[in-house]
Amino acid sequence: MIWLAYAVGGLGVLIEWRAYLLHCGRAFRRWSAAGAVLWSGMYLLLGAWTAALTMGSTALRTLLSGWLEHLRHKHIASFGFVLLFAALTALSWQGWVSLLPAFAVINTTLALFYLDNRRMRMMLLVSSVAWIANDLYWQAWPALLAESVAMGLNVRTIRRMSKEFAVNSTSCSLKATRTSDIENRAIAGIMPSRVNTEKSFKE
Secondary structure, eight states, rough: OHHHHHHHHHHHHHHHHHHHHHOOOHHHHHHHHHHHHHHHHHHHHHHHHHHHHOOOOOHHHHHHHHHHHHHHHHHHHHHHHHHHHHHHHEEEEEEEEGHHHHHHHHHHHHHEEEEEEEEHHHHHHHHHHHHHHHHHTTTTHHHHHHHHHHHHHHHHHHHHHHHHHHHHHHHHHHHHHHHHHHHHHHHHHHHHHHHHHHHHHOO
């Protein structure tokens, strides 16, 4: 069963990497949630019930963050998940190092519910640093490798999104300038005709 557990977890890692390559926020959430479900299954197969519950909760959180639109609903959901993750941290407390994954999941929760797509991914980099520090402490080398790759993919996507944002902003400003020029020319063309028309009427 151990080989099956790690196979499921490995598939979850690949799906999570795929999520970080996607620019669309909703698509990112769907793929990331799918990866979390597989990790939850891996922990169930390994008998790590608290970890399985945590990953299952993160999957639900990630999906809900993309579905909820009203701010009040976001407040309720995010507050509930923060309390849940705090309780799970208390149940699995292993010293102050437990604050690292707790910070990571809570920081990610707030980012998913309240930040736009690009800023959300930037905050996920902070969560990745906490996960990497946790993996280093426990010498969890496969998890460290998986998180490091995910962080690199996230940086790559953020850079591409920033370039696209800059290009779109430039094109929008150029379009606005061209529209303004056209309007000015139209006004310049209309005004003389009005003046000539008024002169002809007076004559």
